[in-house]
Amino acid sequence: RKEVEQDPGPFNVPEGATVAFNCTYSNSASQSFFWYRQDCRKEPKLLMSVYSSGNEDGRFTAQLNRASQYISLLIRDSKLSDSATYLCAVNLNTGGFKTIFGAGTRLFVKA
Amino acid sequence: GAVVSQHPSRVICKSGTSVKIECRSLDFQATTMFWYRQFPKKSLMLMATSNEGSKATYEQGVEKDKFLINHASLTLSTLTVTSAHPEDSSFYICSASTGVETQYFGPGTRLLVL
Numbered sequence: 001r002k003e004v005e006q007d008p009g010p011f012n013v014p015e016g017a018t019v020a021f022n023c024t025y026s027n028s029a030s031q032s033f034f035w036y037r038q039d040c041r042k043e044p045k046l047l048m049s050v051y052s053s054g055n056e057d058g059r060f061t062a063q064l065n066r067a068s069q070y071i072s073l074l075i076r077d078s079k080l081s082d083s084a085t086y087l088c089a090v091n092l093n094t095g096g097f098k099t100i101f102g103a104g105t106r107l108f109v110k111a
Numbered sequence: 112g113a114v115v116s117q118h119p120s121r122v123i124c125k126s127g128t129s130v131k132i133e134c135r136s137l138d139f140q141a142t143t144m145f146w147y148r149q150f151p152k153k154s155l156m157l158m159a160t161s162n163e164g165s166k167a168t169y170e171q172g173v174e175k176d177k178f179l180i181n182h183a184s185l186t187l188s189t190l191t192v193t194s195a196h197p198e199d200s201s202f203y204i205c206s207a208s209t210g211v212e213t214q215y216f217g218p219g220t221r222l223l224v225l
Contacts (some may be wrong), residue, residue, distance in 0.1 A: 043204050069120050096162070096210065097208075
């Protein structure tokens with residue numbers, strides 16, 4: 001079983017749609033959680049950290065369920081510019097830390 | 112702030128040669144740097160973690176003698192792919208951290224081994 005699993009997609013949605021990404025992780029000792037956005041042939045960019053209380057940044061909402069070891073990202077009113085790959089990431093405590101990434105979910109937003 | 116650079120951005124080399132990739136934190140001191148590899152349509156795979164002045168910690172399955180990592184200063188880490196082969200062709204990305212859980216990614220280096 002992969003340490004961090006995501007639906008590979010792709011998701012094809014029209015502009016204005018709401019799209020949900022899901023992610024599960026296997027290591028119960030995981031300590032922090034993130035969503036990254038990666039554009040084609042570029043490095044990943046941090047989209048948001050994910051907290052149990054849920055957090056929102058404009059059209060983006062992230063949620064963590066530690067009991068189910070599940071992380072979600074919701075994008076409302078999707079824009080063409082949201083087209084990218086969305087990566088779920090989990091930090092493990094190693095004394096320092098190390099990050100395990102999911103394989104990513106590709107999103108295409110179409111006019 | 113928190114800018115990380117990588118050099119070169121892309122490199123093409125012949126099989127059997129060695130390639131060095133530099134990762135620099137430009138405006139902060141990075142106690143820890145990470146090296147990742149990403150194959151097309153695949154996720155970033157952590158290769159190794161390096162701390163300034165100490166030996167890198169390699170992930171399982173990553174050959175330390177093939178992927179030499181040096182973290183000589185708080186702003187520079189290098190990854191050398193020794194005796195590169197076509198299967199080493201990939202996108203190599205570094206990130207730098209001050210030790211708190213945030214990491215800043217470099218723009219990546221695209222390696223093609225012919």
